[in-house]
Amino acid sequence: MMKTTVQVEGLRVVRGGREVLHDLGFTLPAGQVIGLLGPSGCGKSTLMRVVTGVQAGVTGSVTVLGEPAGSAAVRSRIGYVTQAPSVYDDLTVRENLAFFARVLLPGSGAARRQRVEECVAAVRLGDHADQVVGALSGGQRSRASLAVALLGEPDLLVLDEPTVGLDPVLRVELWAMFHGLASDGATVLVSSHVMDEAERCDRLLLMRDGVFLADDTPAAIVERAGVDTVEQAFLRIVRGEEAA
Amino acid sequence: MSKRSERHGALSVSRTTAVAARVLTQIRRDHRTLAMLLVLPCLLMTLLWWMYLDAPGDAFDRLGPVLLALFPFVVMFLVTSVTTLRERSSGTLERLLAMPLGKLDFLAGYALAFGLMAAVQSVLAVGVCVWLLGLEVAGPVWLLGVVAVVDAVLGTALGLLVSAFARTEFQAVQFMPLAVVPQILLCGLFVPREALPAVLEVVSDVLPLSYAVSAMTHLTASDSTAEVWGDLAVVAGFAVAGLVLGAATLRRRTP
Helix, strand or coil: CCCEEEEEEEEEEEEEEEEEEEEEEEEEHHHHHEEEEECCCCCCCHHHHHHHECCCCCEEEEECCCCCCCCCHCCCCCCEEEECCCCCCCCCCHHHHHHHHHHCCHHHHCHHHHHHHHHHHCCCCCCHCCCCCCHHCCCHHHHHHHHHHHCCCCCCEEEEECCCCCCCHHHHHHHHHHHHHCCCCCCEEECCCCCCHHHHEEEEEECCEEEEEEECCCHHHHHHCCCCCCHHHHHHHHHHHHCC | CCCCCCCCCCCCCHHHHHHHHHHHHHHHHHHHHHHHHHHHHHHHHHHHHHCCCCCCCCCHHHHHHHHHHHHHHHHHHHHHHHHHHHHHHHHHHHHHHHCCCHHHHHHHHHHHHHHHHHHHHHHHHHHHHHHCCCCCCCCHHHHHHHHHHHHHHHHHHHHHHHCCCCCCCHHHHHHHHHHHHHHHHHCCCCCCHHCCCCHHHHHHCEEEEHHHHHHHHHHCCCCHHHHHHHHHHHHHCCCCCCHHHHHHCCCCCEE
16 A cells, blocks of 8 residues: 555635636655646646645645645655745855755754755755855756755655756756655655656646646556657647547 | 654744844845945944034934934845845745744844844944044943844834835835835934824824834933833834734745
């Protein structure tokens, strides 16, 4: 029996008087990399904000790690990376991490410093650790932001488009890291609008206009649509729905 | 390491000091801001002294203390409202609130950092006034510094509060004339408060800066400190109320 990290039932979200997520239900098991795929504006980020507990206007039931989303007990067990790198531009990478570590991790300074170095290494920013974040490239800044999310060894990692603007080598490395975290038991929810990244996920949630079009493994989705790639499957499903 | 964090609600000293240390590092890195914070008040006090150099009477002794109360308040109001706004718009605030950080930890950290900045600023400004420019102070000089720090914390608290109502740094700066200038006009600097029209006197009675200025004026005019502590308590009360209201404007969940 697989452990469930996220359980969502009857989820609706209203933003600015408009319903943007319509009656969603799904569960995310522990130990998987789950891709949330869909075009820009389909509600991916809103759904991720619901899971991390920072979205207002939510109805329905959202349980994360056995507690209601956003409750104090689960907050320290979630790592969340927004699309905009949420780090301080005027601090160095190391200073940023050291600060968030002090907020997140009680206990000895030595253990904290070691964790900071581990996270700098995990996102391959060792050469830039003492550079001010504002002086780094976009991809480096988003990796600094990702490093902050890794600090607390979270059980659930929510990553909103973490690989935008990264070179292919680095993207492969990051995906390997996500799978490494998942095999250690974490749940990794990654959004992307790049369909070719989908093939790297254990499971896919295909999303459009606030509803799921599909929820399965990439292989199963491709097979059922009778095509070769996830992108083609997406198109096939959308056209099928529009024809129906 | 325990992954489950302790429940919070009470102020966490280590998290508060973490926020304060981080804010101070950011200020230290910004040399221009640092110079403005520390040197500008001294230069402005010197300008005031110079203006009245050839004038008869004791205008500098009368106005100097008022400005010593004003500077830390205005400067910290501006600095805080812009910094917190930046923190809101960059997503770092959302990230912090998604961590086990109490809202009061966040605000107290800011108040602590800017309070320390204000202490240094006041020591310099008071030092320049008393020892270089010959400002006459009847009460203890150190108390002048205490009043200035409390004024700065008040500025920080109000700055945090108004930053919740501003969407851009542009707007945040424009809150200065709205929230600060009326207080300057009604604090007794231009017209003694008891000589104001009745309605304005009542308004002036509920504005915190009036008490800040009154504390400073008492200090320079008399060596009895009872009234000073009374005024100081009112200013501190406003500052705490501002911080608590500011905490209420920090929302974990946003649309």
